[in-house]
Amino acid sequence: MPTKSRPAPPAPFEPPARVLLGPGPSDVHPRVREAMAKPLIGHLDPVFVGLMDETQELLRYAFQTENKLTLAVSGTGSAGMETIVVNLIEPGDPMLVCVNGIFGARMVDVAERARAQVTTIERPYGETFDPDEIRRALKAHPAKVVGIVQAETSTGAWQPLEEIAEIVHEAGALLAVDAVTSLAGVPLEVDAWEIDAVYSGTQKCLSCPPGLAPVTLGARAVETLAARKTKVQSWYLDLSMIMRYWGSDRFYHHTAPISMNYALREALALVAKEGLEARHARHALCGQALQAGLAAIGIGLATRAGNRLPQLTCALIPDGVDDLAVRKRLLADWGIEVGGGLGPWKGKVWRIGLMGHGARASNVTLFLSALETCLRDLGVDVPVDASVKAASAVLEQTGQPVSV
Amino acid sequence: MPTKSRPAPPAPFEPPARVLLGPGPSDVHPRVREAMAKPLIGHLDPVFVGLMDETQELLRYAFQTENKLTLAVSGTGSAGMETIVVNLIEPGDPMLVCVNGIFGARMVDVAERARAQVTTIERPYGETFDPDEIRRALKAHPAKVVGIVQAETSTGAWQPLEEIAEIVHEAGALLAVDAVTSLAGVPLEVDAWEIDAVYSGTQKCLSCPPGLAPVTLGARAVETLAARKTKVQSWYLDLSMIMRYWGSDRFYHHTAPISMNYALREALALVAKEGLEARHARHALCGQALQAGLAAIGIGLATRAGNRLPQLTCALIPDGVDDLAVRKRLLADWGIEVGGGLGPWKGKVWRIGLMGHGARASNVTLFLSALETCLRDLGVDVPVDASVKAASAVLEQTGQPVSV
Numbered sequence: 066m067p068t069k070s071r072p073a074p075p076a077p078f079e080p081p082a083r084v085l086l087g088p089g090p091s092d093v094h095p096r097v098r099e100a101m102a103k104p105l106i107g108h109l110d111p112v113f114v115g116l117m118d119e120t121q122e123l124l125r126y127a128f129q130t131e132n133k134l135t136l137a138v139s140g141t142g143s144a145g146m147e148t149i150v151v152n153l154i155e156p157g158d159p160m161l162v163c164v165n166g167i168f169g170a171r172m173v174d175v176a177e178r179a180r181a182q183v184t185t186i187e188r189p190y191g192e193t194f195d196p197d198e199i200r201r202a203l204k205a206h207p208a209k210v211v212g213i214v215q216a217e218t219s220t221g222a223w224q225p226l227e228e229i230a231e232i233v234h235e236a237g238a239l240l241a242v243d244a245v246t247s248l249a250g251v252p253l254e255v256d257a258w259e260i261d262a263v264y265s266g267t268q269k270c271l272s273c274p275p276g277l278a279p280v281t282l283g284a285r286a287v288e289t290l291a292a293r294k295t296k297v298q299s300w301y302l303d304l305s306m307i308m309r310y311w312g313s314d315r316f317y318h319h320t321a322p323i324s325m326n327y328a329l330r331e332a333l334a335l336v337a338k339e340g341l342e343a344r345h346a347r348h349a350l351c352g353q354a355l356q357a358g359l360a361a362i363g364i365g366l367a368t369r370a371g372n373r374l375p376q377l378t379c380a381l382i383p384d385g386v387d388d389l390a391v392r393k394r395l396l397a398d399w400g401i402e403v404g405g406g407l408g409p410w411k412g413k414v415w416r417i418g419l420m421g422h423g424a425r426a427s428n429v430t431l432f433l434s435a436l437e438t439c440l441r442d443l444g445v446d447v448p449v450d451a452s453v454k455a456a457s458a459v460l461e462q463t464g465q466p467v468s469v
Numbered sequence: 470m471p472t473k474s475r476p477a478p479p480a481p482f483e484p485p486a487r488v489l490l491g492p493g494p495s496d497v498h499p500r501v502r503e504a505m506a507k508p509l510i511g512h513l514d515p516v517f518v519g520l521m522d523e524t525q526e527l528l529r530y531a532f533q534t535e536n537k538l539t540l541a542v543s544g545t546g547s548a549g550m551e552t553i554v555v556n557l558i559e560p561g562d563p564m565l566v567c568v569n570g571i572f573g574a575r576m577v578d579v580a581e582r583a584r585a586q587v588t589t590i591e592r593p594y595g596e597t598f599d600p601d602e603i604r605r606a607l608k609a610h611p612a613k614v615v616g617i618v619q620a621e622t623s624t625g626a627w628q629p630l631e632e633i634a635e636i637v638h639e640a641g642a643l644l645a646v647d648a649v650t651s652l653a654g655v656p657l658e659v660d661a662w663e664i665d666a667v668y669s670g671t672q673k674c675l676s677c678p679p680g681l682a683p684v685t686l687g688a689r690a691v692e693t694l695a696a697r698k699t700k701v702q703s704w705y706l707d708l709s710m711i712m713r714y715w716g717s718d719r720f721y722h723h724t725a726p727i728s729m730n731y732a733l734r735e736a737l738a739l740v741a742k743e744g745l746e747a748r749h750a751r752h753a754l755c756g757q758a759l760q761a762g763l764a765a766i767g768i769g770l771a772t773r774a775g776n777r778l779p780q781l782t783c784a785l786i787p788d789g790v791d792d793l794a795v796r797k798r799l800l801a802d803w804g805i806e807v808g809g810g811l812g813p814w815k816g817k818v819w820r821i822g823l824m825g826h827g828a829r830a831s832n833v834t835l836f837l838s839a840l841e842t843c844l845r846d847l848g849v850d851v852p853v854d855a856s857v858k859a860a861s862a863v864l865e866q867t868g869q870p871v872s873v
Contacts, residue, residue, distance in 0.1 A: 067745040068661050069533045072526060077500060078734055080510045090509050090727055096481060101728055102506035105494050105678060106484045107806045122476060129473045139680070139704060140544045143723040174702045178550065186678035257472050268724060274509060276543070276680055300579045301544060301551045313506030316812075319547040320672060322680030323494055324505055330482055340477035371623045384555055402511045407721075459730045 123333035142266025145278025272421025358456035529736035546670025549682025675827025762860035
């Protein structure tokens with residue numbers, strides 16, 4: 066007989082209507098949501114095995130790679146980060162981490178827990194790294210692995226990667242890239258840029274619910290796994306076992322999150338349907354329109370010019386405007402969620418995401434008109450519709466509707 | 470310009486009709502599936518924060534505990550195991566693990582990777598441990614943590630726990646319990662039995678898709694976390710940060726899997742609606758009916774009598790009957806999935822699950838009649854409908870329909 070009494074059973078949960086324009090999760094396409102509701106099949110069912118194969122092939126397209134070891138880890142993007150670090154690092158291995166925001170800093174913490182000898186190079190929030198800095202850092206402190214973030218979710222900074230792998234490889238190291246916020250939003254050419262290991266998340270530009278972490282590892286990284294002298298410290302994230310589960314022998318490891326894998330498969334099918342080029346162009350145009358709209362009402366951007374992601378804009382909160390008051394009003398009156406600043410940018414910026422299914426012209430104008438209203442009501446002098454007009458001028462450049 | 474060409478975008482995935490009567494995942498209640506398809510809200514949205522609170526309270530009922538530290542880890546049941554081990558263990562700590570199947574053996578592997586000094590006691594597949602064995606083992610090798618599996622998914626063995634915590638506490642150790650297959654299927658009284666730490670999964674008797682790992686930790690375990698001298702080796706599974714994310718300060722850690730948390734909340738609401746007592750009785754009756762049905766056609770059970778779980782039955786495959794041929798036919802002709810044996814029981818047993826929403830009278834009779842047909846077609850002499858009749862006699866005992 067249970068001793069703790071039965072709580073009143075709640076009615077089915079009904080989420081309020083939201084427009085997710087923060088740093089993630091982003092709004093999920095209806096086809097992906099429908100997939101989540103389909104009946105389960107077993108994780109070793111031949112049909113599910115087929116779905117895993119199909120997902121791997123679709124992921125290879127999204128990552129632009131032929132890497133065999135391309136799969137979705139059964140955790141969120143942070144589990145992807147930990148997977149890459151604990152598999153490539155053995156205790157005492159030197160690792161160089163490039164830190165220009167929260168997620169670079171997190172990689173340091175993860176690497177230290179894996180007992181790496183961590184060296185860092187740092188850049189202020191909103192800036193990115195020059196290849197030469199990395200070259201110098203590796204000369205001073207040779208490393209086994211170099212970790213860098215392509216799209217810093219805390220700052221909206223877009224790190225160019227094209228020249229970095231060569232420098233890293235010349236120094237005998239592996240390049241590990243955080244692509245949580247970049248995958249399927251801006252170009253990421255894993256093979257052409259010779260990146261050795263990448264992790265991502267599902268809830269940003271893939272517009273899938275959070276819960277899986279796509280990863281891909283190239284030949285050099287796979288050799289490093291094979292040459293390990295110690296077991297990976299995490300059983301759950303040990304790729305030597307996970308790859309056998311996703312591979313041809315279907316060795317049982319853990320029970321894959323069935324419904325989440327349904328969702329990822331549909332999200333990736335939508336990427337294939339649209340095509341990466343069109344998808345990148347859509348994100349670029351929406352971001353450019355948003356940034357033009359903000360400029361038109363005098364709102365500055367926190368991220369250094371030339372390094373701004375289109376899918377995540379860090380807008381400077383105007384002097385005298387209360388961060389939380391605006392965000393609460395956006396949520397209450399329009400159902401719009403945007404993100405607040407993190408670390409040194411707390412209270413100073415809004416992080417506005419136009420990601421995946423959310424990167425649509427209608428969201429740009431909805432957000433700008435809502436923001437204009439909020440600011441005007443707070444006494445900020447904002448010319449009526451100036452931001453929407455400036456954004457629309459950008460959006461109309463292509464002569465085609467920007468939607469999905 | 471992407472270099473790898475665009476694959477043909479696949480049509481939406483349509484899973485085949487299945488009846489999941491294996492060791493998990495189990496069939497998911499329609500209300501839970503519908504929840505998965507609802508639009509996302511942000512993971513820091515006040516409404517989602519409310520859903521997390523509500524989920525914690527419903528989980529406390531399922532676990533029969535007042536433990537504050539009760540939440541769902543963002544990974545599958547195996548991530549739950551790793552969470553408990555890496556948080557309670559510091560390098561060099563002694564741990565005693567009771568091994569009578571695959572999941573006890575997995576706990577040894579996880580603990581060794583966390584650099585515990587592991588001692589084991591072992592029992593053959595299908596058997597359980599006596600309290601005295603544990604007392605003796607702790608006398609010979611004092612431990613900081615004792616790990617034991619309440620419901621061994623590889624063997625169907627049901628470990629009694631009522632007397633064990635006292636023995637473990639007398640020896641100054643903590644009791645950590647694997648309740649992946651037991652939670653909400655058979656009684657589990659975390660507070661009354663003084664269990665210090667428990668982990669579970671969502672895809673067994675909770676009938677929720679796999680992807681989250683409910684855990685609960687009592688006062689002794691929380692003191693142990695607070696007294697740690699080293700950081701938890703896993704950043705992703707570090708409860709000191711996860712509890713602040715689920716706790717009142719809502720400290721950002723990772724992005725919770727929104728849709729999976731919607732699903733868990735509904736699955737737990739269904740547990741509260743039915744009540745644990747009724748739910749346990751339903752599982753007990755279905756398991757008893759299945760086991761009576763198997764006996765009526767001469768099929769033995771692999772698990773020792775007196776230790777058999779009702780929700781997971783390990784049936785001995787009759788001599789001369791081909792394991793895979795039967796399982797393939799069940800899947801192809803009836804859509805029924807059952808599990809094969811693991812380890813020494815591979816090819817020797819079928820693992821038949823009647824879990825959560827799957828624990829229904831109709832599934833018992835569907836399975837038995839399908840099995841009878843398969844066996845008869847393979848030349849086994851089976852009296853027509855004998856198993857179904859024997860099962861029905863059990864199911865009709867209560868005079869009430871066994872369904873949900």
